[in-house]
Structure formats: structure tokens, C-alpha cells
Amino acid sequence: xxxxxxxxxxxxxxxxxxxxxxxxxxxxxxxxxxxxxxxxxxxxxxxxxxxxxxxxxxxxxxxxxxxxxxxxxxxxxxxxxxxxxxxxxxxxxxxxxxxxxxxxxxxxxxxxxxxxxxxxxxxxxxxxxxxxxxxxxxxxxxxxxxxxxxxxx
Amino acid sequence: xxxxxxxxxxxxxxxxxxxxxxxxxxxxxxxxxxxxxxxxxxxxxxxxxxxxxxxxxxxxxxxxxxxxxxxxxxxxxxxxxxxxxxxxxxxxxxxxxxxxxxxxxxxxxxxxxxxxxxxxxxxxxxxxxxxxxxxxxxxxxxxxxxxxxxxxxxxxxxxxxxxxxxxxxxxxxxxxxxxxxxxxxxxxxxxxxxxxxxxxxxxxxxxxxxxxxxxxxxxxxxxxxxxxxxxxxxxxxxxxxx
Numbered sequence: 001x002x003x004x005x006x007x008x009x010x011x012x013x014x015x016x017x018x019x020x021x022x023x024x025x026x027x028x029x030x031x032x033x034x035x036x037x038x039x040x041x042x043x044x045x046x047x048x049x050x051x052x053x054x055x056x057x058x059x060x061x062x063x064x065x066x067x068x069x070x071x072x073x074x075x076x077x078x079x080x081x082x083x084x085x086x087x088x089x090x091x092x093x094x095x096x097x098x099x100x101x102x103x104x105x106x107x108x109x110x111x112x113x114x115x116x117x118x119x120x121x122x123x124x125x126x127x128x129x130x131x132x133x134x135x136x137x138x139x140x141x142x143x144x145x146x147x148x149x150x151x152x153x
Numbered sequence: 154x155x156x157x158x159x160x161x162x163x164x165x166x167x168x169x170x171x172x173x174x175x176x177x178x179x180x181x182x183x184x185x186x187x188x189x190x191x192x193x194x195x196x197x198x199x200x201x202x203x204x205x206x207x208x209x210x211x212x213x214x215x216x217x218x219x220x221x222x223x224x225x226x227x228x229x230x231x232x233x234x235x236x237x238x239x240x241x242x243x244x245x246x247x248x249x250x251x252x253x254x255x256x257x258x259x260x261x262x263x264x265x266x267x268x269x270x271x272x273x274x275x276x277x278x279x280x281x282x283x284x285x286x287x288x289x290x291x292x293x294x295x296x297x298x299x300x301x302x303x304x305x306x307x308x309x310x311x312x313x314x315x316x317x318x319x320x321x322x323x324x325x326x327x328x329x330x331x332x333x334x335x336x337x338x339x340x341x342x343x344x345x346x347x348x349x350x351x352x353x354x355x356x357x358x359x360x361x362x363x364x365x366x367x368x369x370x371x372x373x374x375x376x377x378x379x380x381x382x383x384x385x386x387x388x389x390x391x392x393x394x395x
Contacts, residue, residue: 134157
């Protein structure tokens with residue numbers, strides 16, 4: 001379904017023409033086996049704790065999602081109407097696989113699940129996200145995270 | 154984000170929905186998945202499938218070198234041609250379409266909308282009781298339908314109790330209304346949750362709610378307020394339904 005060539009217009013052209021940043025350098029950090037890693041999720045689905053500030057615009061701000069949040073307290077305030085939300089309405093793991101991550105931790109396949117996860121609103125200019133990314137580096141390191149899974153929507 | 158975090162010493166991996174974008178950005182590690190937008194893990198209520206996607210993405214962290222863009226070849230079961238239930242085959246067990254379809258007058262539309270909402274409300278309440286969860290963020294069904302109904306059909310000025318702008322309120326109420334409709338129709342006995350396509354076709358083609366949203370959109374577009382105009386143009390009706 002998310003194959004660009006199979007999408008309907010005008011969505012197809014909209015996505016095909018979307019400006020994407022490219023980079024000259026190619027950073028790469030090798031590290032420990034998965035079983036020793038502490039994993040945090042970063043979503044761009046505009047997720048937030050119920051009652052937290054809503055996402056309003058493309059300003060690169062983010063929300064903190066504690067690792068012990070129950071599903072009923074996680075909501076989506078992304079402003080786009082152009083992606084399916086019925087999956088999330090049935091099961092939060094389809095965009096924010098925290099239960100699955102906990103299972104992998106229990107099975108010893110990953111080392112541990114981070115204490116905090118983070119959410120942005122996608123479609124934001126990546127340059128706008130840089131100050132937030134700087135904050136996240138400190139927060140992730142403070143949480144001893146050494147593996148991040150970025151999940152789009 | 155991946156470039157930035159990796160440059161600061163934190164390994165990243167990611168799921169990619171639009172392969173063409175990932176090919177340009179070239180993050181250190183990415184797993185492209187063939188699922189529709191909004192469903193990066195593929196299928197709701199299918200832990201085994203989700204686990205396969207998740208593990209494939211995480212295992213890229215153990216790759217010796219990159220950048221890596223790997224494809225996940227398994228289709229989401231619902232989208233598979235031989236899948237159990239054809240998503241196009243889902244029809245809503247409730248039919249208010251016949252009594253509303255002929256109405257053009259906005260007042261009649263409003264009353265058709267109110268009937269629809271009244272019919273769905275008990276199922277929404279039951280869904281909440283059964284699941285303990287709703288995706289409704291800001292506007293409970295009654296206030297969402299009141300706001301959209303008054304603004305869209307009656308054309309009266311709207312006074313909001315909250316401190317949010319009218320444009321924001323309309324956008325949030327529209328999303329919350331759709332979440333309410335989805336949760337309510339999914340909760341009816343004998344009705345499995347519809348596929349995304351099945352729900353979208355039903356909601357946009359057969360409900361009075363969709364026609365109310367289109368009326369809200371029209372009123373926004375005619376407004377002198379810039380943020381209302383923008384909301385009408387972009388944030389009420391999906392691109393494929395305009």
C-alpha cells in the first residue's frame with residue numbers, strides 16, 4: 001500500500017515531490033549485540049500523553065512518553081488527515097510497539113526497554129528538529145540508551 | 154534525526170514507509186516495509202506479525218557496516234490478495250444511508266447527523282467499557298458532533314468553552330468524530346473492525362458525518378480568517394476524498 005507507484009493522486013505526487021535532505025557524511029556507530037542494548041522508541045506520529053500539550057504546528061517540538069505508560073493514556077494529535085488512524089485506534093503497537101519491545105526484553109532478545117521514549121510530529125522540516133535532537137542526545141545518554149528505533153507514520 | 158543521533162554516538166535503526174525518501178536521506182539503517190501510511194508495524198492486534206517487523210528492524214543494529222536499506226517482503230495479511238476477508242467487502246452493519254442520501258437541505262442534514270450520532274453513541278460507550286481505551290483526544294462524541302453540526306450545518310457563530318482557536322477546535326473535533334465512528338461500528342455485535350479502506354469508503358461515502366465535515370470545510374473556505382481557510386483546505390478532508 002505504501003508503494004509510491006501504487007498510490008492515488010494527488011497523494012502520490014505530493015509525496016514524490018516532497019523535499020528530502022541528503023547528507024555528505026555517513027555516520028555509523030557499531031556496538032554491542034542486541035541482547036545487551038537498551039532501546040528507546042522515537043515516533044513521528046504526533047503521539048502524546050493524554051492531557052499533555054497537543055501538536056499544533058511544524059515547529060520541531062517533541063513529547064516525552066514514559067516507558068510505563070498504559071495504552072489508554074497515549075493519544076495521537078498529528079494534524080495530517082492523510083494516513084490511516086484506524087490501526088492505531090485498534091492497537092497502539094501498530095505505530096508505537098512498546099508492548100512488543102517489552103516482550104523482547106522479557107525474552108532476553110534485547111537488553112532492556114528505555115525509561116523514556118519520544119514523539120515528534122512528522123512532516124516537520126528536519127532542520128527545525130535539530131535543537132530537539134540535541135536535547136534528545138543528552139536525554140538518551142542519561143537514560144543509558146544505546147539503540148534507537150525511529151518509527152514513522 | 155538518525156544522522157544526527159548517530160553522529161553523536163547513538164546507534165539508530167528505523168522503519169521506512171516511503172522507500173524513495175529513504176533512498177535520498179540514506180540513514181544508517183532502515184527497514185522498508187510495504188504497509189500503508191499510518192501502519193508502520195503492519196497489522197493491528199497481530200503481535201506475531203508486529204514482532205517479526207520489529208525484530209527485523211532491530212537486528213539491523215548488529216550489522217557490521219552500512220548504510221543499509223533492507224526490504225521487508227511480507228505483505229500485511231489484510232492487504233494480501235488471498236487474505237481471509239476482502240477489505241473491499243466490509244460493509245457497515247448499520248444503514249442510515251437510505252434515509253439521509255436524498256437530503257440536501259442543511260437542516261435535514263443536521264438532523265440526519267444527529268440520528269447517526271445517537272445510534273452510534275451506545276456502541277462507543279460499550280467499546281470504552283470493553284477496551285478501557287479510546288483514541289478520542291479532545292472532543293467527546295457529543296461535543297464534537299455539536300460543534301461540527303452547529304458550525305457546518307446551521308452556520309451559527311460558535312462560542313467555545315475552551316481556550317483553543319476555532320480552527321484548531323474544528324480540526325480536532327473532526328479527527329475525534331472519525332475515531333468515535335470507528336470505535337462505535339467496531340463494537341457492534343457481529344461486526345469485526347473494518348479494514349482501513351472499508352471504513353474510509355463507508356465513512357466518506359455513506360455517512361451524514363462526512364457531509365457535515367464537507368459543509369464545515371466549505372464554511373471554513375469562505376471565512377475571512379486565515380487559519381480557518383487553511384484548516385478547511387488541508388486538515389478536514391483527506392486528499393483522496395477531496
